[in-house]
Amino acid sequence: MNLAMPSVFDLTQPLQLTAALTPDLVLIIGAMILVVAAAWRPDSAARQRVVGWASIVVTLLAMAAVIYFLIEGYGAGPGPIAVDNYRWMVDIVILLGTLLTLMLAIDDNDRELITAPEMHVLVLLASSGMMLLAAARDLMIVFLGIELMSISVYALAGINRRSIRSAEGALKYFLLGAFSTAFLLYGIALVYGATGATNLEVIGQRAMANGAGGPLFVIGIAMLLIGFGFKVATVPFHMWAPDVYDGSPSPITAYMAATVKAAAFAAFLRAWLEAFPSAFNAWHPAVVGLAIATMVLGNAIGLRQQNIKRMLAYSSIGHAGYLLVALAAGTSQGASALIFYLLIYTLATFGCFAVVSSLTRTGAGTVRLEELAGLWNVRPWTAFGMAVLMLALLGFPIFGGAGFFAKWYVIQAALQSDTPQTLLVVVLVLTTVVSAGYYLYVIRVMFMRPRLEGLALPVRSGGLTRFVLVATVLLLLILGIVPDYVVRLTSAGRPQLRSPARAAPYAVGGGFAQPQPMLRR
Amino acid sequence: MQPTLPLFYTFNFYVFGIVAIIAAVLFVTRRSPVAAAMWLVTTMFALAALYIMMDAQFIGAIQVLVYAGAIMVVFLFVIMLLNLGQPSDVADARGRGWKLVAAAIGVAMLAQIFALTRAHVQPSIPPGYLARQIEYTGVIAPVAGPLFNEYLLAFEVTSVLLLAAVVGAVVLGRRRTAVEDAADAR
Known part of the structure; x- marks a missing residue:
């Protein structure tokens, strides 16, 4: 038995x-020890803080393992998981989100x-689970x-x-999660029924061989689309998001809005690019429709929110729409744009929720927009950071840091696709203008409104929360000036699609495909 | 070319099939949770019988042990602990509209099943293969082989999934701590 690590x-x-x-095992074993x-x-x-810090260490170890694998450039033969740069880049986004969640949670748990x-x-x-999603090459x-x-x-x-x-x-x-899981499972079952495989590559090859695939295949894809639509909160499957985001503790809301979405999108994109390219004409109109509905409704309803967590919830729905644009491009350039967007979106979201968490009064659970009034006068640095984060989410150049480039690459990927997505790009730009309505409103309230009478000063927030805010704002601003290195990294992180000729016949689902006695008693 | 099956086999197939369908319909229409749970047990038993008729004795036994046994007992425990045993309007909050939607989805799925039975699906295993396999290895190996080879990763990940579910349930369900009481008292 050869214990040395092969390159493939x-x-x-x-x-x-x-x-x-x-890297996945580092995280799982760490979690088992910590439980x-x-x-x-x-x-x-005190116990909560100790376990929190230990979890941060475990996450850093997993991050180190991911970076080691990324640098060594391993590959893999056919199988249930992928070993490619796409996986490692998504893992980095996920682990970054995990790290920021844990930091915010230690302080937030103390307060609450x-x-x-x-x-x-x-x-x-x-x-x-998310890291497995990033790796998964099997339904x-x-x-x-x-x-x-x-x-x-x-x-x-x-x-x-x-x-x-x-x-x-x-x-x-x-x-609603259980409900959406039923759609996902039913979709997987139908795709398995149509192709006899659960492995994404094998599904792709067999669907390609059968032409576009029968109605069973298309209905299966539709069910999977609904299932993923629930998980990433696209309109019309978004109705759970605002209530859940509003009710959860702020660090967990950020985790759901950014990291859960990133992982679900990563698996969504890999499944769509590897398994269903032959049915492009069938799913493309549906994805375009979802993207438009999500961008328009998410941003339009966001305008009316007075509670900042609900506002960010609708904003995150709008961002799911922008991410769907990258997916609708259906190219690996879209995949790199998606990863870069997810990275920037993760930084901006966690920064915003660091501000929310630091302004939340114990037991209140959320912050109303009017509580932000005059923040510039009492907490100038927090107000400045929040302004940068709002501009980043809006996609404003320079002052919004890398937020502009995130949107720029998505637009570029959509326009340079084989079938240019002009309609989607127009809607993206228009809804971004609409979203300025609430992002800039927050800035206006913070800088131009007088502070409410009798509102107590916000309590000085914990060191970790302040660290998250400073780190995210600085990273966004720096990446806004020198995005090149990270862009190169993310564009190396497209899924490595093997051409059908090179892939060995590997039937994960077809346990009975080649009849032969399996085991002798 | 369909092989003709012995009359006894056909008779049993219809008996258990009809029992399973009737019990399933009664399961979703009963107002009392306990009665519904008992009808579900009946469905599970009838399905186990159908599995055994398809040469899947191991799956049949597992069906009885796990579903009819363990899961249903836990189900009944939950019903009794939450004191939901009596039929009530609160326990059955389904309105007429939802019932119609559910019926429509049911009809659509039924249509799909009919469409599938009429389609010409290539059998993925040659006739008689499974019987020969069972002769070679017994009834458990055809389940165990794929489970611990091709699906090993899925099998292992399931154990982590169950761990997460247990941790989550314990965290949400345990007694209030002194710190929490003190926090509320403030």
Whole structure:
């Protein structure tokens, strides 16, 4: 048995499959150790902080493993998971989000007196599900990754057990999540019925061989689209998002709005590019319709929100629409644009929620826009950071940092696709103008309105929260001036699509494809 | 070319099939949760019988043990612990509109099943292959082989998934701590 790491993993060998999953295993094993450590002693605020810091260390270790794999440039033969730069780049976005979530959560739990140290463990478990999603090249692994992520996040949404709104949001999320899972499973079953495979590559090859694929295949894709649509919160499958985002603790809201969305989009895009390119004409109009509805409605309803968490929820729905534009391009250039957008969007979202978390009064759960009035006078640096983050989400050049480039690359990918998506780009630009209505309104309120009479000064926020705010704002501004290096990295991170000729026949689903006695008694 | 099946086999197939369908219909239409759960058990038993008739004795046994046994017992425990045993309007909040929608989806799925039975699906295994396989290895190996080879990763990930579910349920469901009481008292 050869224990040395090959440069191309043979995923049919359990040992090499394990080696190809090293970064994921670091996270899972760390979570398992910490769940025991969390249960070892009674809950207390100190315990929560210790487990939180330990989780940060585990996340950093996983990040180091990911970067090692990225630099070494491993590849893999056919199998249930992919080993390519796309996976590692998405993993970096996910682990970055995890890191920021844990940092915000340590401070936020202190303020809200949430003492369950298992919260951090659940974040780690959800993130390991997301990393599997980034790697998944098999619909069964996609399903399990989504479930591992979702089940952990259902519990995280309700982690503040003293808040009724939190419980309501968690229950709503759980029920609608279970509902959407049914669509996903049914879609997987139909695609399996049509092609006899769950492996994305094999599905792609067989669908290509059969022409566009029969009605069974197309209905299956439609069901999968609905399932993914729920997970990434696109209109009309978005109705759970505002209530859930509003009810959850701020760090978890940021985690759901940015990282959960990133992981779901990563698997969404890989499935669509690897398994369903032959049915492009069937799914493309549906994706375009979803993208337009999501961009228009998400941004339009966002204009009317007075509660900043709900406003950010609708803004995140709008951003899901922009990301769908990158997906609708259907090219690997779209994939690189998607990764870059996800990275920038993750930074901006966590920065915003660091501000929300630092301004939240204990037990209030959220911040109303009027509480931001005159923030410039009492907390100038927070107000400045929030302004940069709002401009980044808007996609404003220079002052909004890299937010502009994120949108720029999406537009570029959409226009340079084989079938230029002019309509989508027009809608994207117009809805961005609409979104200025609420992003700039926040800035106006902070800088130009007098502070409300009798409103107490916000309590000085914890060091980690301030660190998250400073780090995200600085990174966004720096990337806004010198985006080249990260852009090169993300454009190397397109899924490596093997040409059908090179791929060995590998039937993950077809256990009975070649009849031969399997095991002798 | 369909092989003709013995009359006894056909008779049993219809008996268990009809029992399964009737029990499933009763399961979704009963107002009392306990009655609904018992009809679900009946459906599970009838399905187990159908599996055994298809030479999948192991799956049939697992069906009875896991679904009819373990899961349904937990189900009944939950119903009793939450004191939902009595039929009530709260327990059954389904309005007429939703019932119509559900019926429409049901009819659509039924139509799909009919369409599938009329389609010419290539059998993925040659006739008699499974019987020979069972002769070679017994009934468990055809399940265990793929499970621990091709689907090994999925199998292992499922265990992590269950761990996450347990941790989540325990965190949300356990008793309030002294710190939480103190926080509310403030």
